[in-house]
Amino acid sequence: MKKVLIIEDHDSAIITIKDVLNEVFNYGAEFVVHKTFNKHLIEKEIEEHGYEFASLDLFLSGRSKNFSSIELCQKHNIPCVVFSANTPASVIKASINHGASGYVCKTSSNWEYQRVVQAIIDNIETPIYCNNAEKAISNQTRDDANLETMPELSGRQEQILKLFIAGMSAKEISKELGISIHGVNKHRSNMKRENGCSLNELIERFEFWDYKL
Structure with missing residues (x-):
């Protein structure tokens, strides 16, 4: 039995993932589902039992992007x-830069998801994208224009933003920082106002420049 890790907090998506991966693995998969990302717990599971494949959602309820799950899979050589x-x-x-082998948009068909996963399993050169992801990359002019401006952040704001990126609420x-929740939210509001964008857009710009520099 193939042991498969699923990090996903929507029940309908979990059903879709299981249906597709059962087809890929000929119903020979054992699924372990986590609706939240607990790095220490999941890493302990990996060390004790191992996983042979993982399907990851980056945006879990109440959290911004969390690339830590991808990095954990890369650390333990899990596609x-x-x-x-x-x-x-x-x-x-x-x-992809953090180590994912492929990317599938939830607007894609089950067949598209299966195609990407099958290509990864078959060791076809990665990264593998669904059609919608390929279109997004090919039409990235607007995204790149938005990313050209480096975000302006104070030391404390940058510290808080990095923790949001790490998936912390x-x-x-x-x-973690010994300040009030009101203080955290005030810093978040100030970051958005001063840079004229949403938190997700700010995170994208910060990660772009952090990777570029």
Whole structure:
């Protein structure tokens, strides 16, 4: 039996993932589902039992992008596909840069998801994209224009933004930094206002420049 890790917090998506992967693995897969990302717990499972494939969602409820799950799979040589509702080219490229073998948009058909996973399993040269992800990358002019401006952040703002990127909630960040939740949210609002964009757009710009520099 192939042991497969699924990190996904939507029940309908979990059903889709299991249906597709059962086809790929000829119903010879054992699925372990996590609706939240607990790095220490999942890494302990990997060390004790191992996984042979992983399907990852980057945006879990109440959290911003979390590339830590991809990095964990890369660390333990587990091929992984990102299955996400987010289609900006910058997010797709960042996922690949962090170690994902492929990217499938949730707007894709089950057949598209199966095609990408099968290609990864068959060791076809990666990264492998669904059609929608390929279109997003080929039409990235607008994304690139938005990324050209380096975000302006204070030291504390950058610290908080990095913790959001790591997948921490405002409550967890307040405990980590020893400040109030109100303080975390105020810094978040100021970052968005000062840079004239949403938190997700700010994260994309920050990650672009952090990777570029």
